[in-house]
Amino acid sequence: MLILASNLAAARGQMAFTLGFHIILASLGVALPAMMLIANYRGLRHDDADALKLARRWSQAVAVTFAVGAVTGTVLSFEFGLLWPAFTGRFGQVFGVLFAIEGIFFFLEAIFIAVYIFGWKYLSPWAHFWSGVPVAITGLGGAFSVVAVNSWMNQPQGYSPSTGDVTSVEPWKVIFNPAVPYEVPHMILAAYLVTGFLVASIYATGMLRGRRDRIHRLGLLIPLTVACIATPIQFAVGDSAARAIAKDQPIKFAAMECVQQTSTDVTEYLGGRCTSSGIKGGIGIPGLDSFLVGWSTSTQVTGLDSVPPDDRPPANTMLHLSFDAMVGICSALIVLALWLGVVWWRRRDFPQSRWFLRATALSGVASVVALECGWIVTEVGRQPWIVYNVMRTSDAVTQANGVWVTFALIVVLYVGLGATLIIALRTMSRRWRSNDAEEEVPYGPDTSPPPTVAATSR
Amino acid sequence: MSAANAVAAILVIGLTMYAVFGGADFGAGFWSLLARGERDRRPRELIDWAIGPVWEANHVWLIFVLVYLWTGFSAAFEAIFSTLFIPLSLAALSIVLRGSGFAFQHTARRAGGRALATLAFGLASVLTPFFLGTVVGAIAGGRVPTGNAAGDPVTSWVNTLSLVTGTLFIATGAYLAAVFLVSDARRAGAPDLERYFVRRALVAAFATGALAAAGLVALHADAPVVFDGLKGDGLPLVILSAACGIAVLVLLYRGARRGTRVLAAGAVAAVVWGWGVAQHPYLLPPTLTIDDAAAPSATLTGLLIVFGVAVVVVLPALGLLFTLVQRNLVEEMPAPAQGGAAQ
Numbered sequence: 001m002l003i004l005a006s007n008l009a010a011a012r013g014q015m016a017f018t019l020g021f022h023i024i025l026a027s028l029g030v031a032l033p034a035m036m037l038i039a040n041y042r043g044l045r046h047d048d049a050d051a052l053k054l055a056r057r058w059s060q061a062v063a064v065t066f067a068v069g070a071v072t073g074t075v076l077s078f079e080f081g082l083l084w085p086a087f088t089g090r091f092g093q094v095f096g097v098l099f100a101i102e103g104i105f106f107f108l109e110a111i112f113i114a115v116y117i118f119g120w121k122y123l124s125p126w127a128h129f130w131s132g133v134p135v136a137i138t139g140l141g142g143a144f145s146v147v148a149v150n151s152w153m154n155q156p157q158g159y160s161p162s163t164g165d166v167t168s169v170e171p172w173k174v175i176f177n178p179a180v181p182y183e184v185p186h187m188i189l190a191a192y193l194v195t196g197f198l199v200a201s202i203y204a205t206g207m208l209r210g211r212r213d214r215i216h217r218l219g220l221l222i223p224l225t226v227a228c229i230a231t232p233i234q235f236a237v238g239d240s241a242a243r244a245i246a247k248d249q250p251i252k253f254a255a256m257e258c259v260q261q262t263s264t265d266v267t268e269y270l271g272g273r274c275t276s277s278g279i280k281g282g283i284g285i286p287g288l289d290s291f292l293v294g295w296s297t298s299t300q301v302t303g304l305d306s307v308p309p310d311d312r313p314p315a316n317t318m319l320h321l322s323f324d325a326m327v328g329i330c331s332a333l334i335v336l337a338l339w340l341g342v343v344w345w346r347r348r349d350f351p352q353s354r355w356f357l358r359a360t361a362l363s364g365v366a367s368v369v370a371l372e373c374g375w376i377v378t379e380v381g382r383q384p385w386i387v388y389n390v391m392r393t394s395d396a397v398t399q400a401n402g403v404w405v406t407f408a409l410i411v412v413l414y415v416g417l418g419a420t421l422i423i424a425l426r427t428m429s430r431r432w433r434s435n436d437a438e439e440e441v442p443y444g445p446d447t448s449p450p451p452t453v454a455a456t457s458r
Numbered sequence: 459m460s461a462a463n464a465v466a467a468i469l470v471i472g473l474t475m476y477a478v479f480g481g482a483d484f485g486a487g488f489w490s491l492l493a494r495g496e497r498d499r500r501p502r503e504l505i506d507w508a509i510g511p512v513w514e515a516n517h518v519w520l521i522f523v524l525v526y527l528w529t530g531f532s533a534a535f536e537a538i539f540s541t542l543f544i545p546l547s548l549a550a551l552s553i554v555l556r557g558s559g560f561a562f563q564h565t566a567r568r569a570g571g572r573a574l575a576t577l578a579f580g581l582a583s584v585l586t587p588f589f590l591g592t593v594v595g596a597i598a599g600g601r602v603p604t605g606n607a608a609g610d611p612v613t614s615w616v617n618t619l620s621l622v623t624g625t626l627f628i629a630t631g632a633y634l635a636a637v638f639l640v641s642d643a644r645r646a647g648a649p650d651l652e653r654y655f656v657r658r659a660l661v662a663a664f665a666t667g668a669l670a671a672a673g674l675v676a677l678h679a680d681a682p683v684v685f686d687g688l689k690g691d692g693l694p695l696v697i698l699s700a701a702c703g704i705a706v707l708v709l710l711y712r713g714a715r716r717g718t719r720v721l722a723a724g725a726v727a728a729v730v731w732g733w734g735v736a737q738h739p740y741l742l743p744p745t746l747t748i749d750d751a752a753a754p755s756a757t758l759t760g761l762l763i764v765f766g767v768a769v770v771v772v773l774p775a776l777g778l779l780f781t782l783v784q785r786n787l788v789e790e791m792p793a794p795a796q797g798g799a800a801q
Contacts, residue, residue, distance in 0.1 A: 096753075097760035131778075
């Protein structure tokens with residue numbers, strides 16, 4: 001039993017680590033092509049050479065991050081079997097079609113990234129722009145498919161019987177499960193928000209170092225505008241998601257807010273430490289939690305005591321603080337968006353103060369932290385279930401020994417992979433600055449020839 | 459054909475694509491690992507040029523196979539990935555190492571870093587197919603019972619059949635890559651490199667043939683279901699594979715290069731299909747059949763529809779890309795053998 005318990009901890013650790021890594025690359029894969037296309041459109045529409053240059057550079061960054069994301073995605077597909085064989089063995093036939101659909105989107109995205117990169121040379125400017133549009137669309141489709149699987153784990157339906165071997169599946173009910181309407185938009189907006197702030201933060205850092213040319217200004221403004229539009233929408237979507245979770249997954253919500261007893265007029269706590277006797281520390285606002293759930297302080301909020309201790313999520317303090325951090329960062333980013341919006345409205349330019357650049361430079365890391373916190377909330381908050389109220393994570397985990405070993409090796413290799421990616425991107429950026437030579441990138445035509453597909457077709 | 463059999467056939471299609479295109483990729487890594495000295499600098503450059511900035515896109519096929527396996531035949535997926543935890547974990551780790559190595563090879567500034575990256579890339583190119591091969595050997599040998607880690611974690615894949623199959627996978631990739639590189643060398647206008655890779659293609663072909671023969675002996679001893687299948691329904695495919703293999707040898711030996719790549723790919727594809735036919739109707743011999751493991755019919759229908767859509771949507775897109783790539787090839791031929799590389 002002890003060995004099994006530790007196997008579960010190792011498997012959860014490995015899954016959290018590899019997914020936490022992949023989710024950043026996946027967000028870039030979803031949203032960076034859109035930034036690239038906006039720059040491309042601007043370049044063509046307004047005959048703006050700087051914008052075109054940005055589009056070309058970002059297309060190279062898209063190719064590099066996509067290639068690394070393909071590797072980390074491959075690892076995740078292995079982990080469905082290596083870590084959670086009993087989960088996939090029972091429910092793979094239920095949720096798997098979504099991954100098959102995702103496969104099409106992934107394949108198309110890979111192909112059109114290559115087409116777009118080759119297209120810089122061989123397509124007319126507008127045809128080239130349109131060849132990039134499928135990249136952004138397939139990114140959205142892929143995000144939908146993958147997040148829909150996670151939504152299904154939160155709100156399982158569309159299969160029977162409810163226990164034992166699955167003998168019938170209703171794919172539409174699986175695909176459009178009740179958590180999809182709030183979880184999918186929340187993740188897609190998160191991808192745009194994170195990518196926007198991350199890219200903007202890189203250019204803001206450059207400007208703080210004195211590089212104030214037009215490329216940097218545009219490179220800051222395009223992604224920052226996208227992110228600043230996405231942020232308030234995200235706040236509203238996240239707010240309605242929290243209300244839906246209070247209804248659909250009340251125990252997750254209780255853990256997020258540290259609600260011990262089911263009651264009305266529940267206090268909303270910001271920060272603090274969760275204990276079984278209630279929250280310690282933190283700022284309490286009486287009645288607000290009930291109000292947020294049902295627009296009235298008399299709304300009843302389900303507490304953790306409504307289920308046996310074995311059915312409650314672990315690490316309540318971490319969950320609560322992750323939720324608060326996510327909401328807090330999103331609120332701070334809204335302030336940044338307002339700052340930009342007001343100054344732009346009055347002066348048709350972004351704020352020139354160093355404080356604005358500093359805040360923008362910080363926003364990239366902050367948004368990644370918010371992304372990871374949100375992921376923690378939804379995943380740890382679902383525990384001890386891998387399929388909510390249907391299958392326990394401890395029943396899904398592999399009986400094979402040695403997960404601690406693979407976890408350790410994965411961490412080492414991913415540190416290498418992450419370092420490689422950052423070095424590759426930095427090398428590219430240095431070359432961009434020193435000259436405008438085209439780069440050798442995955443899927444690209446320049447120094448050497450065909451991408452896979454050429455190899456595959458000859 | 460039942461829906462379950464159709465999905466199983468799609469799985470074999472995916473495996474074929476991965477064996478041919480992924481195999482050639484791994485094989486290129488194998489040759490770059492062997493070509494390490496200063497003397498072998500040019501072959502290494504040719505390999506780099508030939509793989510180009512491809513990176514890991516070929517894993518699409520592997521992911522495709524995994525997804526179709528776990529969706530269509532969830533119980534088989536559970537059994538394979540839990541019993542064969544060790545070789546499959548090692549294969550996944552090798553894939554990460556390979557991706558990392560290849561990326562760094564192209565960005566590393568210092569020679570030392572680059573050499574290390576090349577080494578990682580080469581080693582991972584050998585380890586990945588080897589471990590995947592031991593998995594296939596374990597399945598064919600009937601060592602993967604259904605359930606969560608119900609089989610032996612070690613002897614299921616450390617046995618003669620698995621080890622021979624693993625080695626055979628390395629050799630097959632090396633053979634494919636060498637045949638492809640002969641054509642690349644020709645395209646690059648480098649007769650010496652052409653001879654270099656012809657020699658290696660011939661050696662690899664003999665090694666592959668010998669390992670395949672050893673594999674048959676091991677199958678006879680270890681995997682009666684598959685062996686009987688190869689003697690029976692699979693026999694035409696075995697003969698086809700051998701015929702393609704011999705034809706490649708003859709063509710290479712006589713210096714006629716046209717058709718070698720298609721024939722070499724055909725030899726590999728025929729073996730994959732031969733295995734599939736031989737094992738039919740078993741997914742995990744000697745007990746779990748395709749029908750036993752098959753998902754409910756709505757799921758199978760979903761998989762078939764998705765495959766149909768993929769063919770209709772992906773093929774034209776691939777065609778567009780291929781046209782662009784061809785134009786690129788026609789316009790510029792930056793090859794190591796042209797001028798610069800001779801220094």
